[in-house]
Amino acid sequence: MSESGAHATLDLRGVMCPINFVKTKLKLEMMSPGEVLEVILDSGEPIQNVPKSIKEEGHRIIEVKKEGDFFRLKVEKG
Amino acid sequence: MTDHFIQDKTTKVTVNLEGAEQKMDFNDLKSGGFIKQRQKDLFTVRLRCPGGKLTTEKLIEISKIAHKYSKKGVVHFSFRQSLEILYVDYKEFNAIVAELEKIGQKVASCGPRVRVPTACGGCEYNPNGLTDTQKMAEMVDKTFFGTPTPHKFKTSFSGCPIDCARTKEMDLGFQGVVDPKWEEEACTGCTICAEACKEGAIESDPDTGKPIFDPLKCIWCGDCIRACPTEAWRPKRYGHIVRIGGKHGRHPMEAVEVCSFLPDEKVADAIRLTIEWYNANGKRGERIGNTLKRVGLDNYLKFMEPVFQNNETVKA
Numbered sequence A: 001m002s003e004s005g006a007h008a009t010l011d012l013r014g015v016m017c018p019i020n021f022v023k024t025k026l027k028l029e030m031m032s033p034g035e036v037l038e039v040i041l042d043s044g045e046p047i048q049n050v051p052k053s054i055k056e057e058g059h060r061i062i063e064v065k066k067e068g069d070f071f072r073l074k075v076e077k078g
Numbered sequence B: 001m002t003d004h005f006i007q008d009k010t011t012k013v014t015v016n017l018e019g020a021e022q023k024m025d026f027n028d029l030k031s032g033g034f035i036k037q038r039q040k041d042l043f044t045v046r047l048r049c050p051g052g053k054l055t056t057e058k059l060i061e062i063s064k065i066a067h068k069y070s071k072k073g074v075v076h077f078s079f080r081q082s083l084e085i086l087y088v089d090y091k092e093f094n095a096i097v098a099e100l101e102k103i104g105q106k107v108a109s110c111g112p113r114v115r116v117p118t119a120c121g122g123c124e125y126n127p128n129g130l131t132d133t134q135k136m137a138e139m140v141d142k143t144f145f146g147t148p149t150p151h152k153f154k155t156s157f158s159g160c161p162i163d164c165a166r167t168k169e170m171d172l173g174f175q176g177v178v179d180p181k182w183e184e185e186a187c188t189g190c191t192i193c194a195e196a197c198k199e200g201a202i203e204s205d206p207d208t209g210k211p212i213f214d215p216l217k218c219i220w221c222g223d224c225i226r227a228c229p230t231e232a233w234r235p236k237r238y239g240h241i242v243r244i245g246g247k248h249g250r251h252p253m254e255a256v257e258v259c260s261f262l263p264d265e266k267v268a269d270a271i272r273l274t275i276e277w278y279n280a281n282g283k284r285g286e287r288i289g290n291t292l293k294r295v296g297l298d299n300y301l302k303f304m305e306p307v308f309q310n311n312e313t314v315k316a
């Protein structure tokens, strides 16, 4: 576990929809339920779409931090 | 609806069907979804596929029939989602209809009556969908298909404000909406909803990050509800925006919104009453949009009060 409290981090800045979500999904699939993935997303389309898709797949977003024009999300695998 | 139908005046012909002489009246065919092609003796047979949906089983059977009767072996997807079998010889009408009937496939209607309803995927499988458009289209098809009206009467159902089923150009259109409700306790001030709202209806409080909602800008799409990580935004109620008087064709008209948040269970009443009003007020060959212009929207709204009242916003 890193200092951020996450088991893994995915920096998806500059990665377009829906590839950013697919990468998130694949990473989560390799993790165990309850583990936390940190995802970094651009504002605009990525932050409009990825969180709802994460929810639809049954995972939980437990923390969101806005840092400039990107977002740092902590996702707990469902 | 007659100009590109049969040009000559003699509509009664005698044809040889399955060895027996039979009289066919082309005027009867007009209500049956048979459209004359430019090729001699050949017609398009338009099927009735409400909401553009078919089971794969039925599609396989339709394919076999189309393969047998289409002289060129082609079908076409009509602009209102129904499948058309092209290049069918009129002498084989009875045979093709009988075969279609056997698999439970009906033929569409033409002329001055309620047409096959169109619909998008809606909430059954589309991620944006807020209403069960397919179920609604099925209901309309069962209850109102073919009902005589002064001119054609087209309905459609879109599941959300993206409006893929183009309710703004229907005689009567229903578009799904959701009323978002915010609960402060659950909100963490993450600002995602403000990012997710494409209408500028949500701004983030500069200090807390919590949403400041502007109902005048909201188009009731539910993006905020789907995006919120903590369920602080929740659906308060679902419904349909009702639009009337739209049409396409040579002289397009945009439908006007006459009701927002009409619940599912009132949709059939809204259609029934609208048809009643249209039949009482419309002139032969006049689309309902033009009837509304002539008779006045207020007259219609007064008539519709029993259904539309308590469902808010009547924008003219």
Ligand code: HEM
Residues within 6 Å of the ligand: B162, B163, B164, B165, B166
């Ligand atoms: C492979 C085919 C298609 C795909 C993948 C597709 C995809 C989409 C998507 C993603 C949207 C939402 C756009 C948005 O977020 O604003 C949309 C909107 C729409 N689509 Fe399609 N579509 C397809 C075919 C069609 C066809 C064939 C029609 C009409 C005959 C159609 C009519 C519409 C309309 C009217 C809208 C609303 C557009 C607007 O926002 O102004 N689409 N479509």
Ligand code: HEM
Residues within 6 Å of the ligand: B001, B002, B003, B004, B005, B030, B033, B034, B035, B036, B046, B078, B079, B080, B082, B108, B109, B110, B111, B115, B116, B247, B248, B249, B250
């Ligand atoms: C025998 C059957 C039919 C005939 C003879 C026929 C004839 C016509 C004619 C003459 C027009 C032009 C009207 C105008 O431009 O003012 C028209 C328009 C149109 N027809 Fe048909 N039609 C038939 C069936 C259908 C069916 C079954 C559908 C849909 C399922 C359909 C969809 C349309 C559409 C979308 C337009 C554009 C005009 C509008 O929406 O106002 N037609 N048709």
Ligand code: SF4
Residues within 6 Å of the ligand: B120, B121, B122, B123, B126, B127, B128, B129, B130, B158, B159, B160, B161, B162, B163, B164, B165
């Ligand atoms: S209108 Fe909305 S629900 Fe229907 S297909 Fe389009 S995006 Fe999906």
Ligand code: SF4
Residues within 6 Å of the ligand: B178, B180, B196, B197, B198, B199, B200, B201, B202, B217, B218, B219, B220, B221, B222, B223, B224, B225
């Ligand atoms: S329902 Fe749609 S338009 Fe209204 S606030 Fe939510 S995201 Fe914005």
Ligand code: SF4
Residues within 6 Å of the ligand: B182, B186, B187, B188, B189, B190, B191, B192, B193, B194, B209, B210, B211, B227, B228, B229, B230, B231, B232, B233
């Ligand atoms: S997305 Fe949800 S938690 Fe985040 S600010 Fe909006 S209402 Fe609050």
